[in-house]
Amino acid sequence: MAKQQQVLPGDKIGWVSMFREVAYGIVPNRRYADGAVTLVMGVYESCRALGVDFRSVELTDWLMFQQSGLEYPAKSITLRRGYEFHITTIKYDGSIGRVVVKPTVSEGYRELIDAIYRERIKYMGRVVIGDYGVRNNQLWVHGEVQVTVPLDVYYEHMARHRRNAGKLIGGVDVNTDRINLAIVDEEGGLRDYKTFWFSEVTTRGFPK
Structure with missing residues:
Protein backbone atom coordinates (compact mmCIF):
# COMPACT_ATOMS: atom_id res chain seq x y z
CA MET A 1 0.00 0.00 0.00
CA ALA A 2 2.86 2.39 0.77
CA LYS A 3 4.15 1.95 -2.79
CA GLN A 4 0.84 3.25 -4.14
CA GLN A 5 1.09 6.59 -2.33
CA GLN A 6 2.29 9.60 -4.29
CA VAL A 7 3.52 11.32 -1.13
CA LEU A 8 4.66 9.58 2.06
CA PRO A 9 4.97 11.12 5.55
CA GLY A 10 8.27 12.48 6.78
CA ASP A 11 8.26 10.99 10.27
CA LYS A 12 7.13 7.98 12.28
CA ILE A 13 4.04 9.70 13.67
CA GLY A 14 2.82 10.42 10.15
CA TRP A 15 3.49 6.87 8.95
CA VAL A 16 1.63 5.32 11.88
CA SER A 17 -1.27 7.73 11.43
CA MET A 18 -1.56 6.86 7.73
CA PHE A 19 -1.11 3.08 7.86
CA ARG A 20 -2.06 1.87 11.36
CA GLU A 21 -5.67 1.08 10.47
CA VAL A 22 -4.64 -1.00 7.45
CA ALA A 23 -1.95 -2.88 9.40
CA TYR A 24 -4.30 -3.48 12.33
CA GLY A 25 -6.84 -5.00 9.95
CA ILE A 26 -4.26 -7.67 9.12
CA VAL A 27 -2.62 -8.04 12.55
CA PRO A 28 -5.12 -7.06 15.28
CA ASN A 29 -2.47 -6.03 17.79
CA ARG A 30 -1.54 -2.35 18.04
CA ARG A 31 2.11 -2.96 18.91
CA TYR A 32 2.64 -5.44 16.08
CA ALA A 33 0.70 -3.26 13.64
CA ASP A 34 2.75 -0.16 14.50
CA GLY A 35 5.91 -2.28 14.37
CA ALA A 36 5.09 -3.39 10.83
CA VAL A 37 4.55 0.23 9.78
CA THR A 38 7.86 1.23 11.38
CA LEU A 39 9.63 -1.59 9.54
CA VAL A 40 8.32 -0.48 6.14
CA MET A 41 9.24 3.12 6.96
CA GLY A 42 12.81 1.94 7.65
CA VAL A 43 12.99 0.25 4.24
CA TYR A 44 11.71 3.45 2.61
CA GLU A 45 14.28 5.61 4.39
CA SER A 46 17.10 3.25 3.38
CA CYS A 47 15.94 3.44 -0.24
CA ARG A 48 16.03 7.23 -0.14
CA ALA A 49 19.53 7.22 1.34
CA LEU A 50 20.74 4.77 -1.33
CA GLY A 51 18.97 6.48 -4.22
CA VAL A 52 16.89 3.35 -4.92
CA ASP A 53 13.32 3.46 -6.21
CA PHE A 54 11.20 2.36 -3.23
CA ARG A 55 8.54 0.96 -5.55
CA SER A 56 11.04 -1.50 -7.04
CA VAL A 57 11.86 -3.11 -3.70
CA GLU A 58 10.50 -6.59 -3.03
CA LEU A 59 10.68 -8.74 0.09
CA ARG A 162 40.40 -2.69 26.97
CA ARG A 163 43.09 -0.31 25.76
CA ASN A 164 43.45 -0.34 21.98
CA ALA A 165 47.13 -1.20 21.54
CA GLY A 166 46.81 -1.55 17.77
CA LYS A 167 47.14 1.01 15.02
CA LEU A 168 43.83 0.28 13.27
CA ILE A 169 40.30 1.26 14.26
CA GLY A 170 37.10 -0.45 13.09
CA GLY A 171 33.66 1.06 12.65
CA VAL A 172 30.19 -0.41 12.08
CA ASP A 173 27.23 1.24 10.31
CA VAL A 174 23.95 -0.67 10.74
CA ASN A 175 21.10 -0.09 8.27
CA THR A 176 17.75 -1.72 7.57
CA ASP A 177 19.09 -3.70 4.62
CA ARG A 178 22.84 -3.97 5.25
CA ILE A 179 25.78 -3.63 7.66
CA ASN A 180 28.86 -1.66 6.60
CA LEU A 181 32.23 -2.39 8.21
CA ALA A 182 35.24 -0.09 7.80
CA ILE A 183 38.84 -0.09 9.07
CA VAL A 184 40.91 3.09 9.25
CA ASP A 185 44.44 3.81 10.41
CA GLU A 186 45.55 6.37 13.00
CA GLU A 187 45.59 9.11 10.38
CA GLY A 188 42.03 8.37 9.24
CA GLY A 189 43.01 6.63 6.03
CA LEU A 190 40.61 3.91 4.85
CA ARG A 191 42.41 0.55 4.95
CA ASP A 192 39.56 -1.84 4.18
CA TYR A 193 35.77 -2.06 4.07
CA LYS A 194 33.05 -4.64 3.61
CA THR A 195 29.26 -4.55 3.18
CA PHE A 196 27.03 -7.41 4.35
CA TRP A 197 23.54 -7.39 2.81
CA PHE A 198 20.55 -8.89 4.61
CA SER A 199 19.20 -11.65 2.36
CA GLU A 200 15.61 -10.84 3.36
CA VAL A 201 15.65 -7.54 1.44
CA THR A 202 16.06 -7.43 -2.34
CA THR A 203 15.49 -4.84 -5.01
CA ARG A 204 15.22 -5.24 -8.75
CA GLY A 205 18.05 -3.74 -10.75
CA PHE A 206 20.21 -2.85 -7.74
CA PRO A 207 23.44 -4.90 -7.47
CA LYS A 208 24.57 -6.20 -4.11
Missing part, protein backbone atom coordinates in the same frame (compact mmCIF):
# COMPACT_ATOMS: atom_id res chain seq x y z
CA THR A 60 11.51 -12.42 -0.14
CA ASP A 61 9.40 -15.09 1.55
CA TRP A 62 10.08 -14.44 5.24
CA LEU A 63 8.22 -13.35 8.34
CA MET A 64 9.17 -10.91 11.06
CA PHE A 65 7.07 -9.13 13.64
CA GLN A 66 8.18 -6.62 16.21
CA GLN A 67 6.94 -4.07 18.68
CA SER A 68 6.92 -0.44 17.67
CA GLY A 69 9.08 1.00 20.42
CA LEU A 70 10.93 0.59 23.70
CA GLU A 71 8.96 -0.27 26.85
CA TYR A 72 9.28 -2.23 30.08
CA PRO A 73 7.90 -4.73 30.39
CA ALA A 74 7.28 -5.16 26.68
CA LYS A 75 3.65 -6.25 26.40
CA SER A 76 3.68 -8.44 23.27
CA ILE A 77 7.18 -9.95 23.50
CA THR A 78 7.79 -10.15 27.24
CA LEU A 79 11.08 -11.13 28.85
CA ARG A 80 10.77 -13.33 31.95
CA ARG A 81 13.21 -14.92 34.38
CA GLY A 82 15.27 -17.81 33.08
CA TYR A 83 15.70 -16.20 29.64
CA GLU A 84 12.10 -16.97 28.68
CA PHE A 85 10.04 -14.86 26.30
CA HIS A 86 6.25 -14.90 26.51
CA ILE A 87 5.11 -13.99 23.01
CA THR A 88 1.66 -12.87 21.92
CA THR A 89 0.39 -14.86 18.92
CA ILE A 90 -2.53 -14.21 16.60
CA LYS A 91 -4.27 -16.99 14.69
CA TYR A 92 -5.91 -16.69 11.28
CA ASP A 93 -9.32 -16.35 12.93
CA GLY A 94 -8.07 -13.38 14.96
CA SER A 95 -7.92 -15.17 18.31
CA ILE A 96 -5.03 -14.14 20.52
CA GLY A 97 -2.85 -16.39 22.67
CA ARG A 98 0.57 -16.57 24.28
CA VAL A 99 3.43 -19.00 23.71
CA VAL A 100 6.53 -19.43 25.84
CA VAL A 101 9.86 -19.54 24.02
CA LYS A 102 13.21 -20.24 25.68
CA PRO A 103 15.88 -19.43 23.09
CA THR A 104 19.53 -20.31 23.41
CA VAL A 105 21.32 -17.28 24.88
CA SER A 106 25.10 -17.22 24.57
CA GLU A 107 27.14 -16.53 27.69
CA GLY A 108 28.29 -13.18 26.33
CA TYR A 109 24.73 -11.82 26.13
CA ARG A 110 23.40 -13.13 29.42
CA GLU A 111 24.76 -10.15 31.35
CA LEU A 112 22.77 -7.81 29.12
CA ILE A 113 19.57 -9.89 29.39
CA ASP A 114 19.98 -10.08 33.17
CA ALA A 115 20.41 -6.30 33.33
CA ILE A 116 17.20 -5.73 31.37
CA TYR A 117 15.24 -7.76 33.88
CA ARG A 118 17.11 -6.57 36.99
CA GLU A 119 17.20 -2.84 36.15
CA ARG A 120 13.82 -2.73 34.36
CA ILE A 121 15.42 -1.40 31.19
CA LYS A 122 13.07 -0.53 28.36
CA TYR A 123 13.51 -2.76 25.32
CA MET A 124 11.85 -3.66 22.03
CA GLY A 125 11.26 -7.29 21.12
CA ARG A 126 11.38 -8.75 17.62
CA VAL A 127 10.71 -12.28 16.35
CA VAL A 128 12.14 -13.47 13.03
CA ILE A 129 10.75 -16.70 11.55
CA GLY A 130 13.38 -18.34 9.36
CA ASP A 131 11.70 -21.66 8.62
CA TYR A 132 8.70 -23.76 9.59
CA GLY A 133 7.01 -27.04 8.75
CA VAL A 134 5.04 -30.01 10.05
CA ARG A 135 6.63 -33.11 11.59
CA ASN A 136 4.56 -35.98 13.01
CA ASN A 137 1.44 -33.81 12.73
CA GLN A 138 3.10 -31.12 14.85
CA LEU A 139 3.94 -27.64 13.64
CA TRP A 140 7.57 -26.61 14.19
CA VAL A 141 9.11 -23.17 13.82
CA HIS A 142 12.75 -22.11 13.61
CA GLY A 143 13.68 -18.50 14.19
CA GLU A 144 15.21 -15.88 16.45
CA VAL A 145 14.10 -13.62 19.26
CA GLN A 146 15.90 -10.28 19.01
CA VAL A 147 16.00 -7.50 21.59
CA THR A 148 16.77 -3.82 21.02
CA VAL A 149 17.99 -1.68 23.93
CA PRO A 150 19.32 1.90 24.15
CA LEU A 151 22.87 2.14 22.83
CA ASP A 152 24.32 3.41 26.11
CA VAL A 153 22.90 0.35 27.89
CA TYR A 154 24.53 -1.93 25.33
CA TYR A 155 27.89 -0.20 25.76
CA GLU A 156 27.65 -0.37 29.55
CA HIS A 157 27.08 -4.12 29.67
CA MET A 158 28.65 -5.43 26.46
CA ALA A 159 31.66 -3.23 25.61
CA ARG A 160 35.06 -4.69 26.32
CA HIS A 161 36.92 -1.98 28.23
